[in-house]
Every structure is written in structure tokens, then in C-alpha cells.
Amino acid sequence: MILITGATGKLGSQVIQTLIDKNVPPNQIAALVRDETKAAHLKKKGIDIRISDYDNRPALQNAMEGIDKVLLVSGLDVSKVVKQHQNVVDAAKQAGVKCLAYTSNCLRDRNTLLNQVMLTHVETEDYIIASGLNYVIFRNVLYMDSMALFMIGGKNVLETGIQLPTGEGQVAYALRSDEAEAIGNVLAGEDCRNRIYNFTGSQAYSFADVADALSELSGKTVTYTPVDMETYQASARERGVPTQTVAMMAPFMTDIKNGQASTVSSDLADALGRKPVDLKAGLKQLLNL
Numbered sequence: 001m002i003l004i005t006g007a008t009g010k011l012g013s014q015v016i017q018t019l020i021d022k023n024v025p026p027n028q029i030a031a032l033v034r035d036e037t038k039a040a041h042l043k044k045k046g047i048d049i050r051i052s053d054y055d056n057r058p059a060l061q062n063a064m065e066g067i068d069k070v071l072l073v074s075g076l077d078v079s080k081v082v083k084q085h086q087n088v089v090d091a092a093k094q095a096g097v098k099c100l101a102y103t104s105n106c107l108r109d110r111n112t113l114l115n116q117v118m119l120t121h122v123e124t125e126d127y128i129i130a131s132g133l134n135y136v137i138f139r140n141v142l143y144m145d146s147m148a149l150f151m152i153g154g155k156n157v158l159e160t161g162i163q164l165p166t167g168e169g170q171v172a173y174a175l176r177s178d179e180a181e182a183i184g185n186v187l188a189g190e191d192c193r194n195r196i197y198n199f200t201g202s203q204a205y206s207f208a209d210v211a212d213a214l215s216e217l218s219g220k221t222v223t224y225t226p227v228d229m230e231t232y233q234a235s236a237r238e239r240g241v242p243t244q245t246v247a248m249m250a251p252f253m254t255d256i257k258n259g260q261a262s263t264v265s266s267d268l269a270d271a272l273g274r275k276p277v278d279l280k281a282g283l284k285q286l287l288n289l
């Protein structure tokens with residue numbers, strides 16, 4: 001039996017759909033959710049609903065009963081997420097789970113990382129590996145979805161162009177849906193051989209490449225202007241972005257500028273059995289171009 005956490009989220013729900021598409025019987029799938037009302041559609045499909053927050057160690061323990069494999073979808077609250085992940089790992093170990101899978105992030109060099117969120121993945125990976133559980137780690141690259149919607153501002157980019165403090169930094173974007181499908185494919189298989197997958201696109205792209213792809217797709221001239229961090233932050237503040245968010249964007253953007261997300265691997269293509277969706281096709285789909 002496979003337990004998928006974050007099952008009411010975007011990635012987790014797509015992983016569950018892949019398992020169903022691969023003929024894993026719904027009664028062999030369990031979904032960990034913290035709000036049962038959000039899981040009605042999963043229950044309807046015959047999926048076993050288990051209720052717990054990552055904070056609630058006893059409830060996690062109950063939720064792991066009869067489970068062979070767990071996919072831990074990383075949480076979002078930086079201030080406590082490492083402890084939350086540790087709770088899930090400890091509960092899995094205590095319940096006799098045979099395989100712990102985790103959605104991490106694909107980064108070039110953990111020693112020079114600036115983004116604290118990414119460091120929580122590093123800490124979690126270390127904890128899982130030290131736990132003695134059999135593990136699979138999926139190091140997902142930055143979702144193309146996040147770039148298209150949050151970094152360049154959605155379809156408005158066709159009018160505004162791209163101004164980011166990311167220099168010539170490249171990212172090997174992949175669609176969230178491709179990451180989810182690949183995770184589902186791996187989980188549906190028998191193997192749990194302490195493996196780390198680098199789930200990236202087949203090519204790394206700069207924001208100049210993103211601008212070129214948008215120009216080709218839209219027929220408009222979209223430009224990329226690299227800006228310095230102060231200019232970027234001042235403009236974000238002017239647009240009403242909260243101060244805390246502005247502060248958090250600096251290490252995130254600097255890591256991209258420094259090439260932290262530029263690793264290219266064939267792991268995603270191998271797990272999908274096809275090439276991942278590339279930048280141009282992905283942007284066309286995400287921005288409806």
C-alpha cells in the first residue's frame with residue numbers, strides 16, 4: 001500500500017492520478033490529508049483517506065498503519081518544516097514502512113546555497129538517509145509552472161518584458177505535471193533501492209531564452225533585462241509585494257543567477273519514457289499561447 005502525503009495539493013494529486021492510470025488499484029493507495037473535506041473526490045475513487053498534519057506525530061503514526069511505501073511531499077512552512085519532515089520519517093520507521101520517498105529540490109552545490117528553503121531539503125535528505133529506511137529521493141527542479149506564474153508574472157509578461165536579478169543564470173525547468181508523472185511511474189514499480197533522482201528538463205535555459213520563447217510563441221517582442229537586486233526589490237515594493245516576500249526573493253534569485261538550478265540530467269526522461277516537455281511547449285501550455 002502506498003501513502004501519498006500532500007494529496008490535496010497539486011503535485012500529490014497528480015502523482016495519485018498517475019498511479020491510477022498505471023492500474024494501481026485505488027484500494028492500494030492511501031492519501032494523507034489534513035482537511036478531510038478537501039479529499040472527497042479521492043474518497044469517491046476508493047482511495048483510503050488518512051488524516052494528519054505533519055506536526056501531529058501520534059496521528060502520523062496511525063496514518064502509517066499497513067503502509068509499505070510513503071511519498072513525503074515537502075511542506076511549505078520554513079520555520080518548522082524540517083521538524084515536520086522528521087515527524088513523518090520517524091512515524092514511518094516506527095510503523096515498519098519499507099520505503100520512504102521524498103520530494104526534494106535539484107541543486108548544484110549545497111555548500112554555496114543561499115536560499116533557506118532549499119537548505120531544509122538538504123537537512124531532510126540527510127535525516128532520511130541516516131534513518132536507515134530504504135529511500136528514494138526525487139530532486140525536482142524549479143517547476144516551469146512557478147517560473148511562468150510567479151517569476152515572470154503570467155501573460156502580462158508579453159507587455160512588460162522580464163526584469164529579474166538573475167543575470168545569465170540558467171534553469172533546467174520541468175513541468176510540475178511531468179515531475180508528478182515520473183514520480184508516480186517510479187513509485188508504481190517495485191524498486192526502492194536508496195536512489196536519488198535528479199528530475200530536470202533536458203536543457204537549461206536563461207531568462208533570455210525564456211524571452212525568446214515567449215516572442216516566438218506570441219509574435220510580440222519580449223525582452224529580458226537583467227537588473228541588480230536593489231532595483232528589483234525597489235520595484236517589487238512599489239508593486240505592493242510584502243517586505244518579507246521581497247526579502248525572501250533575494251537568495252532565491254541569487255541562487256538562480258549562480259546556476260544552482262542549472263543541472264541537466266536524463267533521469268526525468270528515463271522515468272517518463274519520453275522527453276520532458278520543453279520550455280517553448282511548456283510556456284505555450286501554461287500561458288495558453
Ligand SMILES: NC(=O)c1ccc[n+]([C@@H]2O[C@H](COP(=O)([O-])OP(=O)(O)OC[C@H]3O[C@@H](n4cnc5c(N)ncnc54)[C@H](OP(=O)(O)O)[C@@H]3O)[C@@H](O)[C@H]2O)c1
Pocket residue numbers: 005006007008009010011012033034035038052053054055073074075076077084103105140141142143144146176
Ligand atoms: N520545485 C518547485 O519549483 C516547487 C515549487 C513550489 C513548491 N514546491 C514544493 O513542492 C511541494 C508540492 O508542490 P505543490 O505544487 O503540490 O504544492 P501545494 O499545491 O501547495 O501542495 C502542498 C500540499 O502539502 C500539504 N501540506 C502542507 N503543509 C502540511 C502539513 N503541515 N501537514 C500535512 N500536509 C501539509 C498541503 O495540504 P493542504 O491541501 O491541506 O494545504 C498540500 O496538500 C510543495 O509543498 C513545496 O515544498 C516545489
